[in-house]
Each structure stands twice: as structure tokens, then as C-alpha cells.
Amino acid sequence: xxxxxxxxxxxxxxxxxxxxxxxxxxxxxxxxxxxxxxxxxxxxxxxxxxxxxxxxxxxxxxxxxxxxxxxxxxxxxxxxxxxxxxxxxxxxxxxxxxxxxxxxxxxxxxxxxxxxxxxxxxxxxxxxxxxxxxxxxxxxxxxxxxxxxxxxxxxxxxxxxxxxxxxxxxxxxxxxxxxxxxxxxxxxxxxxxxxxxxxxxxxxxxxxxxxxxxxxxxxxxxxxxxxxxxxxxxxxxxxxxxxxxxxxxxxxxxxxxxxxxxxxxxxxxxxxxxxxxxxxxxxxxxxxxxxxxxxxxxxxxxxxxxxxxxxxxxxxxxxxxxxxxxxxxxxxxxxxxxxxxxxxxxxxxxxxxxx
Amino acid sequence: xxxxxxxxxxxxxxxxxxxxxxxxxxxxxxxxxxxxxxxxxxxxxxxxxxxxxxxxxxxxxxxxxxxxxxxxxxxxxxxxxxxxxxxxxxxxxxxxxxxxxxxxxxxxxxxxxxxxxxxxxxxxxxxxxxxxxxxxxxxxxxxxxxxxxxxxxxxxxxxxxxxxxxxxxxxxxxxxxxxxxxxxxxxxxxxxxxxxxxxxxxxxxxxxxxxxxxxxxxxxxxxxxxxxxxxxxxxxxxxxxxxxxxxxxxxxxxxxxxxxxxxxxxxxxxxxxxxxxxxxxxxxxxxxxxxxxxxxxxxxxxxxxxxxxxxxxxxxxxxxxxxxxxxxxxxxxxxxxxxxxxxxxxxxxxxxxxxxxxxxxxxxxxxxxxxxxxxxxxxxxxxxxxxxxxxxxxxxxxxxxxxxxxxxxxxxxxxxxxxxxxxxxxxxxxxxxxxxxxxxxxxxxxxxxxxxxxxxxxxxxxxxxxxxxxxxxxxxxxxxxxxxxxxxxxxxxxxxxxxxxxxxxxxxxxxxxxxxxxxxxxxxxxxxxxxxxxxxxxxxxx
Numbered sequence: 001x002x003x004x005x006x007x008x009x010x011x012x013x014x015x016x017x018x019x020x021x022x023x024x025x026x027x028x029x030x031x032x033x034x035x036x037x038x039x040x041x042x043x044x045x046x047x048x049x050x051x052x053x054x055x056x057x058x059x060x061x062x063x064x065x066x067x068x069x070x071x072x073x074x075x076x077x078x079x080x081x082x083x084x085x086x087x088x089x090x091x092x093x094x095x096x097x098x099x100x101x102x103x104x105x106x107x108x109x110x111x112x113x114x115x116x117x118x119x120x121x122x123x124x125x126x127x128x129x130x131x132x133x134x135x136x137x138x139x140x141x142x143x144x145x146x147x148x149x150x151x152x153x154x155x156x157x158x159x160x161x162x163x164x165x166x167x168x169x170x171x172x173x174x175x176x177x178x179x180x181x182x183x184x185x186x187x188x189x190x191x192x193x194x195x196x197x198x199x200x201x202x203x204x205x206x207x208x209x210x211x212x213x214x215x216x217x218x219x220x221x222x223x224x225x226x227x228x229x230x231x232x233x234x235x236x237x238x239x240x241x242x243x244x245x246x247x248x249x250x251x252x253x254x255x256x257x258x259x260x261x262x263x264x265x266x267x268x269x270x271x272x273x274x275x276x277x278x279x280x281x282x283x284x285x286x287x288x289x290x291x292x293x294x295x296x297x298x299x300x301x302x303x304x305x306x307x308x309x310x311x312x313x314x315x316x317x318x319x320x321x322x323x324x325x326x327x328x329x330x331x332x333x334x335x336x337x338x339x340x341x342x343x344x345x346x347x348x349x350x351x352x353x354x355x
Numbered sequence: 356x357x358x359x360x361x362x363x364x365x366x367x368x369x370x371x372x373x374x375x376x377x378x379x380x381x382x383x384x385x386x387x388x389x390x391x392x393x394x395x396x397x398x399x400x401x402x403x404x405x406x407x408x409x410x411x412x413x414x415x416x417x418x419x420x421x422x423x424x425x426x427x428x429x430x431x432x433x434x435x436x437x438x439x440x441x442x443x444x445x446x447x448x449x450x451x452x453x454x455x456x457x458x459x460x461x462x463x464x465x466x467x468x469x470x471x472x473x474x475x476x477x478x479x480x481x482x483x484x485x486x487x488x489x490x491x492x493x494x495x496x497x498x499x500x501x502x503x504x505x506x507x508x509x510x511x512x513x514x515x516x517x518x519x520x521x522x523x524x525x526x527x528x529x530x531x532x533x534x535x536x537x538x539x540x541x542x543x544x545x546x547x548x549x550x551x552x553x554x555x556x557x558x559x560x561x562x563x564x565x566x567x568x569x570x571x572x573x574x575x576x577x578x579x580x581x582x583x584x585x586x587x588x589x590x591x592x593x594x595x596x597x598x599x600x601x602x603x604x605x606x607x608x609x610x611x612x613x614x615x616x617x618x619x620x621x622x623x624x625x626x627x628x629x630x631x632x633x634x635x636x637x638x639x640x641x642x643x644x645x646x647x648x649x650x651x652x653x654x655x656x657x658x659x660x661x662x663x664x665x666x667x668x669x670x671x672x673x674x675x676x677x678x679x680x681x682x683x684x685x686x687x688x689x690x691x692x693x694x695x696x697x698x699x700x701x702x703x704x705x706x707x708x709x710x711x712x713x714x715x716x717x718x719x720x721x722x723x724x725x726x727x728x729x730x731x732x733x734x735x736x737x738x739x740x741x742x743x744x745x746x747x748x749x750x751x752x753x754x755x756x757x758x759x760x761x762x763x764x765x766x767x768x769x770x771x772x773x774x775x776x777x778x779x780x781x782x783x784x785x786x787x788x789x790x791x792x793x794x795x796x797x798x799x800x801x802x803x804x805x806x807x808x809x810x811x812x813x814x815x816x817x818x819x820x821x822x823x824x825x826x827x828x829x830x831x832x833x834x835x836x837x838x839x840x841x842x843x844x845x846x847x848x849x850x851x852x853x854x855x856x857x858x859x860x861x862x863x864x865x866x867x868x869x870x871x872x873x874x875x876x877x878x879x880x881x882x883x884x885x886x887x888x889x890x891x892x893x894x895x896x897x
Contacts, residue, residue, distance in 0.1 A: 057838050063853055068683055085684065086838035087849065092576045099583070107755060108838070163663065226561065230854020237663035240462030240476075250854075257661030258670070355563060 053080035056288045059097070061090045061113040061195060062275075063230065066308050073304055074295045081288045089228050090114045090195025101127065109283035110292060112153065114195030115273035117202075117340030119150045128278045131290055133297050135314075140326075143274055143297070143313035152274030153296045154249075154310035157329060158200050160264040161233060161251040166242035170264040174210055177243070178217035186223035187232050187241035188354070191347045194228045196247055196273050202339040202346035203271035203332055210268065212349055219353030237261045252309040252322050269330035274313065357717065357799045364709050365721070371706075371765050372728045375743025376735065379595065382746055383588035392586060395574075396565060401593070404566040407480060407555070408548030411487035415544040416537050418488070419495025423503050423533075424525070425638060430624045432635050439875075440642035445493035446870040448827045448844065450553025451863045452649055453486050454851055457558060458860060459652030468655075468665065479562035486554045489645065491544035498543060502536030503529070521625060542605035546598050550736025552830040557851065567594055568830075571738045575745075575834055584746055591739040598734040650867060656860035675861040679850070685862065687839065688846035695757060695842065696826035699764035704818035706765065707772025708807065711814075714773075715780040716788070716802050726773070733770040737830035740766050745834055755837035763831040768824060772817030779813040780806055823873050827866050 060067055064087050071083045088096070090113050100106045106127065111119075122128055128149045136144060143152030160177070162170045171177055177186060191197040205212045226232045229247045236244035236251075237259035248270075251263045277296055279289040295301045302317035309320045319325055389397075422441060426434045444452060459465050460475045467473040477485060506529060514524040555566040565573070571590050574583045627634060656662075658671045679685055707729070713719065714726045732740060744763040748754035753762070783806045791801035829844035836845050843866070850859035 059838075063855070064682060064684055064849065065678065065855070065858075071683075084838045087684070087853075088576075089852075095576055095583070165663075224561070225563070226854075227852055228854065230852075231561075232854070234662045234854045234856055237661065238462070238464075239663060240467075240473075254661050254663075257664075259661040259663040261663065 052078060052288050052291050054285050054288060055082045055084060056110060056283075056285045056292060057084045057086065057108040058110045058112060058292070059086050059088075059093050059108045060111075061088065061093060063087075067112075069308065070296070070301070070304055073300070074292060077295065077300075078288075078291055081291065083292065089193040090118070090198070091193040094118070094195075097122075097127070101125075105282040106280045108280055109285050109289035110277060110279060112275065112277040112293075112296070114275065115199040116145075116152070116276060116336050117199065117343060118195060119145075119276045119278055120336070120340055122278070123147065123149045127281055129281045129283065129286060131279050131293060134294050135298065138299075138314045138316065139297060140313045140315070143276075145276075150276040150278035151293060151297055152276050152313050153293075153301075154275050154305050154313060155272055155326065156196060156247050156249065156275055156310065157265075157270040157272040157331065158196060158245060159248045159251070159270055160266055161236045161244040161246045161248075161261055162264060163236050163239045163242040164260040164262050166239050170262070171243065171266075172264055173267045174204070174214065175268070177245075178214065178221060180221075182243055183221045185241060186218070186221055186243045186245065187226055187235045188223050188245040189229045189232050190225050190227055191350055196229065198343055198347050199273050199339065200245075200271045201350040202343040203334055205346045205349065206335065206338055206342065207268065207332060212346075212353075215350055216353045219355075223354055225354060233261070248311075248323070249309040249320070252320055255322065256309070265324070265329055267330070269332045271332045271334065360709070360799065361713065361719065361721070364706075364713065365725070367706065368710075368725070368728050371762060372732055372769070375740060375747050375762070375766055376595065376732065377743075378746045378750075379588045379591040379739055379743045382585050383590075383592040385588075386582075386585055388582075388586045388589050392589060396570070397590070400565045400567050400570045403480065403483075403555075403559075403564060404549055404568070407483045407487060407559075407566065408545050410484045411491055411548045412541050412545035414484070414488035415491035415495040416499070416541050418492040419497075419540055420499045420533070420537060422492070422496045423500040425634065427500050427503055428625055429627050429634075430631065431627065431638060432631070433639070437638055437642050440646045442493045442496070443646045443871065444490050446823075446873065447490075447649065447867055448553065448829060448870075449486065449490045449551055450557055450829050450844070450848060450851075451653075451827070451867055452490055453554045453557040454847075454856075454859060454863055455649030455652040455867075456486060456489075457482075457652075458656045458856070459648055465652055465655045478558055479564045480559070482558040482562075483555050483564060483566070486558055487548045487551060490551075490554070491547060494547070495537075495540035495544055498540040499533055499536050502533045506532050539605055542601045546601045546734050546736075549594060549597055550738065550830070552738060552833065553848075556848075568736060568738050571742065572833065575742075584742070584749075587742050588746070591742050594736045594739050598736065598739075599731070602731070602734045650864070653860045653864045653867065656856050657864045659857055662856065675857040676865070679858040679861045680865070682858075684841060684849075685843075685846055688841045688843040691757060691760075691840055692826045692828075692843040695761055695764060695832075696822040698761050699768055699825045700818040700822040702761070702765050703769045703772045703821045704814050706769045707817055708776055708810065708814045710769070710773050711776035711780050711810065712802060712807060715777055716783075716806050717798075729773050730770050732766050737763075737767060738834065741831045741834040744831075748835070755840070757840050760832050760835045760840065760842065763835060764821075764825050764828070767831060768821045771820050771824065772814055775817035775820065776810045776813045780810045783809055823870075827870065 058067070062070075064085075067085055067087065071085065074083065075081070086096075086108070093111070093113055097106055097111070111122070119128075130148050131150065132148045133139065133151045139151070140155075142155065145151065160171055160174075171182070176182075189197040191201050201215070204210050204215060224235070224241055226235060229250055232244045232246040233250040233254055235241045236246070237254045239260075248263055251261055254261050277293045279286050279293065283289050297313060299314065299316055302312040302314050305312050306318050306320050309323070311320065311323060311326055312318070425431050426438050426441075431437065447455075457464065457477070460473060460477055461467070462473045462476050464473060475482075510528055510532070511524050514528045515521075519527065550568065552568040552572065555564065555569045556572065559566060560569055567590055571587050574587050574590075655666055657675050658673070659666055660670055660672045660674060664670050710725055710729050714722045740763050744759045744766070745754070747762070748756075748759040753759045787805040787809075788801045791805050792798075796804060827844055828842065829848055832842040832845050833848060836842065841849075843862075847859050847862045847866070850862065
């Protein structure tokens, strides 16, 4: 009898044994048959504390390095609070929240991700508790929720990025991207994963001069769909796809590190999101969570944002290097309710067009 | 004394091995999500999974067999070193390999940057097949080489004496004798290909090439279905069936194996004659390529300050290493992975040793089910095991803790220890135990004092293998992580997914360097021809 080197399954095991083992598994399976989707455990295990200390859990789509930097600055002011981060794409975070919500409660304190329509949706589902930042007056209007549940933390426009060694005359409008010279040269993020991309799909389709027709023409140019904004900016910088549709701060980040990449703000204007932050209704440590959000929109917090290439939500924090002043950027006039209402359909249409 | 221990062993196996898989099956059969699954592309994903694993398994067996002949039966110069170099893909987690090769070959990769052309923009099916083959052929080699070494020299000599030439002898005598081993290698690599997650997610998905494992991940992570766990369990049942069928088929094919008589003296290496030099050049080129190329591909990205910057002595920086290694998530990831790996090594070591003891030295009708319950999970893709623990975690409240990850590791990796201890345990002469019995020891005591002690070194090696596998694992933990429980593999994967290739490459270089050191330290003793049967060719999941 050959003993095969792997020894993975001894050859001496007979068919009866196989049947017996299958029976063991089958019995186990049958014994449990008919059970339904199990519930996630309740999240209310942590004891709510009114003191500004202990642990807070943050769900965010911020890049890891950036959020680490913010937390260490926050800890200089609040050494007693330990911030635990769970970083993932907005789509992943939503799936996680959805799963936890239906089976118990969200196991986090803070959500810092995505766009206003997502937060409005969660607000309507009573997932958040009220929160007013302490320096509301200093903040830009687009950052403020009139109902007082969340606060915008940075302004993130989506722009055209291009590789400066490959492209000498950059496209200056969204419309230009549908021209044949950009066939097979464009890369953009997956709206199933990136919250900003999902938002943009709706924003573009609601824009009278672009609309779904533009999305279809863009799709005809066979763009590559990357997982999220990060890989898009990488591909543009490396030159594998010289033109990208991507959030602006990543481009400034890479350019500052020396990558041959630059931003073009399209003439039709740009869609933007505000990366809001809110405190979950079931937050185990709401006081600490609110302190963290307050820090994010404080002058110090916004200066860090500017250092990290973000456009800030308050004027006294300055502007990132190489970025035009916010007033000089043509922003889409965004009807957030319409975007919220049409987003799922827009994403579906977008996927159908570009894939 | 034996009975309580046996019961305890069965109870723990039922909880750790049977229950998670049974949960997947029961939940999967609970409702019908097939129409939805088909709508989401189940058929394409199944076809992609089957085709990529089939082709890569065929490729791996061909390469592995050629390698076994060349390295174990010829006078190729530098065979020992070649063997070590060619085995490196086994010690590089597949997802790291995917990151590395894409940094080398594709648009914007190293070759593109140096020479202005990308030899192969391999995103999509072909790239997945290439990488799966690359990471599977060392396993195929282990299996085939072990069989090759067991063929007594007399058989081939007889053929040659009868006037057959070398090629004829190989085709008519040797090949039929190793055919069962080739079949076993095929199933092993096929099942491992079906279960792989790292390669299709990094190389396949960007081009829209979805496999069953990336589909499972998509359903669980970007919630586009209503009851993701149940839907995923249904895919799990399909994968489970493929795994079980593979194992049964394997058994059928290898049934006709024969016991060799003769002296067991291995055949003398064959002189390659005129083809010795060209073959040596080819073998050395390939082996240096598979070892160095991914390392270089990673190193370049790891040393670049930013993508698109030309790499020169002035621009090269260690900043990515500093940044990636000091990030708090990385530190958490390393801590978690080390703790989990040590925990898994301990639990798998004890469980594996006990299963080995009960299935070799102690009589009992449950020998074979006991063995199967430990070895079957090895034929099951990692994502199915992870799904089982996800469900179990929800029921037991272990969800969001490290314990679910540890549990999944034990399910997946105990087999490694069982494989390493069974050989030595079975080989110990019963006179030792009898001596202990005569000395007055009870049945179990006599075994523990003799056989178990003698098998301890093997169990130790098995545990080290478990730890090494677990510490850079991705497939299982990617579905089970929660805030604060990220593993090192997941941290690297997240960097890669977020587009921070410089950081993911820097961490990968470190991980790969550690892997190669381990290979140098432990691997060498397994790659010597004389230790064939104990070769740790257990599937490495990552």
C-alpha cells in the first residue's frame, strides 16, 4: 500500500468509514436543520458612562493612516479615551451596520463616513442620537444638520485626476471624458463599495447637462472599475490608467509625495460629500463619542484635516496646499433629497453602463 | 481512564470540527436563495472557480511531477538548493504572492517602469490561474516526490535490463506507479484552488472575474442580499460538496495502489548527459525567478515614496516600512496574529496528538470517523469554515471576539498536526508499550509514557507549522474580524484594498522575509529526500 507523502487522508480508511463520517456530519446538520439566520449578539453589553473616559468604537471609511493621526492628536487632549477603529469602505460599513441593526444593535459609538443622504436615512431609522457640535457658528452651512444629529467634517469633491507624464492636455470637463481619445484610459471607483461613488452616480444623473446619457457615454469608453478611490488614485499615479475620477484629497496627497498626478476641476462643477460624523443611538460611551466629534470639527481638528489635504468645514482652518479656495471651486447644486431618493437606481444604472 | 479521555476528545471535536460545518449545511438548506444567487452571477462564479482550479491543478501536477523527476532522479547540479528555492511559493501566502506579482508584471509595475512595457497585465482569469498554479505546484511536488522515492530501484532496473530505454522505462514503469500520487496531488491542489480567496480577490476582481470565494466575501461584506449568512451558507454547501466529492474521488482513484516489495533501495540518480547543462540553466532560471521576482516586485513598491515616482537611490525610502510598521492597526494586527497563532498551535497540538494517539495506538471502532472528522475540514474551503464560525459566533455570542478566529484556525489546522504525528506514532514498535505494561502501567499510561513522548517532537513540528500558517492567514480571518481583532493578514489586505500599495508591499516584504527565514530554519529538514513520507504538505491556507 502506497503511503502518499501528504498523509492527508490515510489510504487505509475504508468506504464504511467515509459513510460513517458523512453520517456524523449529516446527523449534526439535520439536528440543526431549519434554524434561521442567527441573531448577532446584543450590543448593549458595555455600560454607558457619563465620564469622558473609557473606550469608544469608531466605524469609518477614512484612510487608516489619516484616522490614526487624528486619534493620536485627540488623545493629546483626551488621554483617558481609547478610540478603537474599524476601517472599511462605506459599502462594507453599511453592510455591517445593517447586520448588527437587524439582529440587536450597532456595536459602535461613532460613524464617520460617506455622505448626507446615508446619514439622513439612518437618522430616519432612529439609529443616531442628537448631537450639536459646540462651535456650530464657526462651521460652514453645508456641514450642519438643521435637526442636530450629525455634523459634516470635511468637504470632499470628486474631480478628474490625470497622470502628468502621460497626459499633457488634461480634460477640463466631464463631457470631455466621453470622447474617443479617453477610451480604455479611464479608471473610477466601484459605487457598491465607495459611498462617494454611489453618491456621485446619483449626483451626475440628476445634473441636467450630464444625466444618465453622459453616464452611458462614459461607459462606452470602457472605464476600469477599481474597488475604491484609493486604487483609482494609485492607478493614475502609476500611469496604468492615466485618467481617473476620484476624490480630490487623494490626488493632492500623492502629488505632495512626488507622484506625477494632478487635479482638474471640471467646468460643469463637481459633486461633493461632507463625510459626516454622528453618534449611534445605542452608543455604549456617548459622552466620549461626542467629545471626539467635537474635536474633529474644532479649529485644531480642522487644521489636521487641512494638513491631510482635505477641504475644511470652517474658514479659520486655512486651505490645503495646492488646493483652490473653496469659493473658487464650482460645486454642483445638490438636491440631497433627490439624490437620496434616486441613489439606488442611479447606482444600478451606473453599474449597467460601465461594467 | 481511556474512556473519559475518548469522550472528551469526541466532545471537543464535535464542537470544533463537526458543528461549524453542520451549521453551514443546516442554514444553507433552510431556505431557497438559488434564484437570487443565480441572478447575482452564481453560475459564472461557479464556472470561474471550477475552471481556474482545474487548470491550475493540472498545471501544478505537471510542474510538480517534472520537478520531482528532475530533482530526485537525475544528476542535475545543485538539486538541494534548487529544491529549496522552488519550494518558496509554499511559504509565501498566496495573497502576498498576488500583490507581489502584480507589482512586477502589470501596467505601472516594475518592468513597465524600467523598460516601458508591461509584459502581462494579468488581471482576470489568466492571472488567477497563473498564481494558483504557482502556489500549488510545491504541494504537488511533495506528494509526487514522496511516491517516487518509494518505488524500489529493482522495478526500473528490471525494465532497463530488459532493454527499455530511460524514457520508455519512465513511461511504462515509473509513471503508472506514481499515477495514484499524481491523482492525489491533483485533488489536493484542486480543492485548495477552489478555496483560495487572496488570489482571486486581488487579481481576479479588478477585472470583474468573480469566483465562489470572492462572491461569498462580497455577500458578507457589501450586503447586497437580504439574509447574507443564509445565502452564503448555500454557496458553502456547494463548496462543501465539491470538497467532499474531491476527497471521495481521490480515494477511488488511489484505491488500486500496491505495496512494494524488494529492498526499498531508491534508484540511482540518472545521468542527464548532454541535456544536463541546458536543463540546469532552465531549472536555475525558473527557481531564481519564482523566489526573487515577487520579492523584488514587493521591494520596489515598498521602497518608493509614492506611486509613479521613478526609483533611484535618491528617491528610495524606508518611510513606508516605518509608517506601516508603527501604525497602531499593524501593531494590533501583529499582536492578534501572534496570540492567535500561539493559541492555535497549542490547541491543535494537543488535539492533533490525541487524535493521532487514538487513531494509531489505541483500539476502538471510532478510529476512522475520528480521523475523518479532523481531516475532512481540510478538504473544505476556508471561507466555508469561516462562515460556519460566523454562524456559531452569532449563536454563542463569541461574534466580534478573537475566539471565533481561534476556533476557525483549530478547525482548519488541526489536520496538519495529525498528519505529522501519525507517521511517527504508527512507526513506534509496540514492544515499548508492552514493556511499560509489564512494568505495571495502565493502558493509556503505557502509551503516554512511551509512544506519546516519542511523538512529541513531531507534534512540536506540527504545532510550529500551524503557528506559521496561522500567523499570516487571510481567508479565515477576513470574514471574522471585528474592531480590535484584525489579524496581520487582514491589515495588509485592507492596505491593499484601500490602494495604499506602498504600505501593503512594505508589510508583505517583512512577512515574506520572516517566511523565508522559517523556510531556511525548518524547511530544510523537510526538503531532504530521505524524510519524504513526513513531508508537511498539508494545505497551507492564507
